Amino acid sequence: MKTIIHIVKKEFRQFRRDPKMFGIILIAPIMQLLFFGYAATLDVNTVHTMVYDRDNTETSRNFIRDFSGSGFFAIDYVAKNENEINEQIDKGNILICISIPREFEKRIERRETAPVQFIINGSDGNTANIAAGYAGVIAANFSKNIAADILGRQGKKVLPTGQITPEARVWYNPLMKTRFFMVPGIVAMLLSIITMLLTSLAVVKEKEIGTLEQLIVTPIKSYQLILGKLIPFAILGFVSVILVIAGMRVIFGIEVRGSIIFLLGNSFLFILSTLGLGLFISTISKTQQQAMMIAIFGVLMPMIYLSGFTFPIENMPESIQIISYFIPLRYFMTIIRGVVLKGTGFAELWGETFMLGGMGLAILLLASMRFRKKLE
């Protein structure tokens, strides 16, 4: 036990002198939080819009006002002819053009269908979809209102007919902000980076400079060496998790709805697997550079893609979905999003918790055995 403490102490003394480590541990969490929180958001906040109003009547202007008043559409351009529409779309200045034909008002008064054209730049499919969705909602509301208006003018009441109006309400993330979805995932990513990448680097570094050989000649047992090397990174991992959770609250106002203890417990189960992977990487790499490459491109990136961090797993081809069941991060991602956004706990997430714990133990054990064998 004392031996392990000596190694842990030594490890922390080394961190203190390594500005690189310090950067990764303290700066990276904040950077990632800001990056994913602000920059990499997939939401459409402002839709740059052009209007081409050939009707130019009170009704058409009302229609446009509904758009500018929505908060999503910014009317940046008013077209004078059709060529301008193409021009601005090609330049990428606008995402959508609302084109209102002549006789818009007249048709409405005649109670005919009044077509309106939305020309959308679909080069960014995701954004285009969202914009089209917003526009559709605004148009639908507009026509509902005129219908009510006309009926009202005729002295009729709008009858609550048996019409079904679906009013989708998104729970957990009411504003559909990607941020809410991404930020909890950052906790998982950071934990992976710190526990896996840094562990493998720290071990390989000793191999590189030759001190590992020196340690082998001391009476240190291999399990002591493994624990002594892993514990510091587990601690650092937890420090950064707490930093991110605090940052999540302070910067974005996202609170953990579920139990923080449950979350930390699962973080522990999760890092069993990442520490194991880090140890494993250290047994197959000769240099720190090699370890870094393997950790980032061989393990971290595929793990992140397959975990549902950026792309939903349901949209992946089936064969890849099957692979994702073997990725511990997948379970942790589900758990962390569940706990942070929905407030779920062990009752709902026990399956994931067991998978995570089982895989963690298995990976760590196998890696330790391999590490031990390599030492002797």
Added chain:
Amino acid sequence: MSGNAIEVKNLTKKFGKFVSVDSINFSVKQGEIFGFLGANGAGKSTTIRMLCGILEPTSGDAFVAGYSVKTEPDSIKRNIGYMSQRFSLYDDLSIEENIEFFGGVYGLEGKKLIERKDWVLESAQLTGKETTLTGLLPGGIKQRLALGVAVIHQPPIVFLDEPTSGVDPISRRSFWELIHILSGEGCTVVVTTHYLEEAEYCGNIILMDAGKIVAEGTSSALKAQYIQHPVFEIETDSPVELMEKIEKAPFTVEISLFGNKMHLAAQDTFSTVSEIGSALEKFGAKNILRIDRIVPTLEDVFIALVDKKGK
């Protein structure tokens, strides 16, 4: 335990098909300074690493402090100190932190740790510089510190793998003084080196070549055994030319080049400088600047041995 600190029996190490250490046998007496000599790749480090329990032998066995390297490597680890060929301390820890870490790992604590820490600092002449980063120390002092740390737990046997390579001559001298102090305290020291002249500081030595032991004994015994002829040092402007010229001369037994000097082992009839001088002149050797009769060095022994094998 018998009088021998180390007994090596048919120790062999293969890496794949390559035989790095080829069935060697030797023993090291308690308290002696035992030298391990040989060119690059001779198998010195491999042998030492097997003796320390880092590498498992392919076949054969060795007993270090009475324990088998095959079956009791853990017991060996408690009885030895080891300084690997590469630098073996943490550059990013202070001197004191390095000492405390290794001391702690060897189970030293409290008063004992302080006592040994003071000893290490003193022997490396670093008292008062405890908080200096180890990486900032000059090579020679670093090596002394590494040696101190390697024996912090006062092991009966210590293995030093090329402790003086890349260290300036003065530091090498003081390093060897430290080795002699250890030996005086009863510690058995096994040391490898490239510098053949350092073998003169050792008791018994072993000469290794391509995984085999080619000679062993004390330095003077080796010289007496392998160099039975008078040796002359000849200084010349054109050594290669001269060497080719007199290689097959009747008075030449052995000839080897050391920069612009050459060592000539001559037939016994030529025992003085003037005798060999006139013989050379008669043979038509030119451009000779100086001739001296010298006491043969281990280098001569080594070259004689490796040469013989080549023939």
